[in-house]
Amino acid sequence: MIVKRANLSFWERLYLPALLSGLQVTWRHFSRTFFAGKKVTMEYPEQKWVVPEGYRGAPYLVRDQSGDTKCVSCQLCEFVCPPKAIKIIPPGSSGKPAERANAEKMPAEFEINMLRCIFCGFCQEVCPEEAIFLQRDYSLTGLSRGEMIYDKEKLLALGGTHAGVQKWKHKLDEAKEQETFPVKG
């Protein structure tokens, strides 16, 4: 497509109108910032951005309302993770049993390498247990590479408690209800 250029009048071709409007615009911005103090920037370390709900920051593990680890070490997140940032060591046959009643197992170790993580949210999407969530932290720092690999304790401590459905608790209640006869509706 050829855009036809508007014919400029003599006055416009003098550059002066553009110059004057330029002076006007820059003066408006200058006086707005300088006299009225209306800046658009934030002075970062002192002022911090309020992260909106649903922001995809760093992924952390969460506990359920009774304070138990929700993760059941299914390793779906480890499998789906595009940059391979997640490493899970399952408990094995002789490992610690799950903290939650009726859950089969929990991970012996769960590591996320925050230097590799791309905050894509696949782990949260794939998790059948609602055990991992992308939370609001966006500024992760450390003094070494080792420090940036977050282990299970750290992830759980940062993740906090999740107020969602306690899936296995309800399963347990259901099972208990079915032990009596006749089964309730």
Next chain:
Amino acid sequence: MDWINQLNPTMQFAIFSMLKVCVVIFLAVMPIVAYAVLVERKVSAFIQDRVGPNRAAPFFVKYLPVVGPFLVRLGIFHPLADGLKSFLKEDFTPAHVRKVYFWLAPAIAVVPAMLALAVIPFGSTLGAQKMVIADLNVGILYTFGIVSLGVYGLVLAGYASNSKFSFLGGIRSSAQMISYEIAMGMSVIPLFMLVGDLNLSKVIAYQADGAWLVFKQPIAFVIFLVSAFAETNRLPFDLPEAETELVGGYHTEYSSMKFALFFIGEYTAMIAASAMMVVLFFGGWTLPFAGLDQPATTLVMGFAHIGIFVTKMLVLMVVFIWVRWMLPRFRYDQLMDLGWRRFVPLALANIVVTAVVLWALHAK
């Protein structure tokens, strides 16, 4: 002060000239350059709705209760930090450069800019001393001669760096500065036709008697102003630097103090151009009221005149800085077109019209 009076006039002249040079360069130009950079950063920040530099805080700030944090917010200490950084940074000479010219270019970029300041009368008198380093009778010719040397620093830097970006920057600077020198030189001819003298002190005296020349020769002022922007490589004519196209232009390969010298050169050239405009168009150190238009008889008046001159100059410097954040860069052919096909004929026409008007006024 008796020992000074006992010296012969030549010695006195030499001593006072040295003194004036030292004071002007180290107590006026260098601090103004440093703080012009700060003003540049602050003004750009405010125009772009930002805050600008407000972090540098030397150790003694915490002993100043209210003033300290305020000065830090203003960024007063940033120029000091910048200077220190320039000195402490690694002075890297790339392997592919032509060493001699590479070392020579920054010096050649600074020296003409500073030399151009020599003929500018920055005040009337202080005691028995005229406040001008060299009161030449050919003042303006000297300035144009020296200013045209400024192009060598940039061209040499572009050539010596042996890199395509620097080379293009050097080529552009040579074409641009030579073109605009012509328009600039011709724009001031009508002024000297009116004044009848090339000595800059006489130009100021002429303006003190009548109106400022900016009112008598507005077209000459516009041409001079625009040419001054082109000569000092400031936006909208910063083609030799053109960060978006040429990385850093002629100083791409430079680092640390050598780069800082180019920076000092650019800002000194800005100071020289502003000072020149004050002298030629805004009445120099005079103000048309309160008897400030006559050479000073007391020390107070002498300092007042210097203050007036510096204030006028700083206002023009702010205009230089303001325009930088207002206009986009010209394309190369537009720049040449503006110089050769607009300003040169306009300046010529201005000369002819002034001549005819002068002839008509004097013929009766």
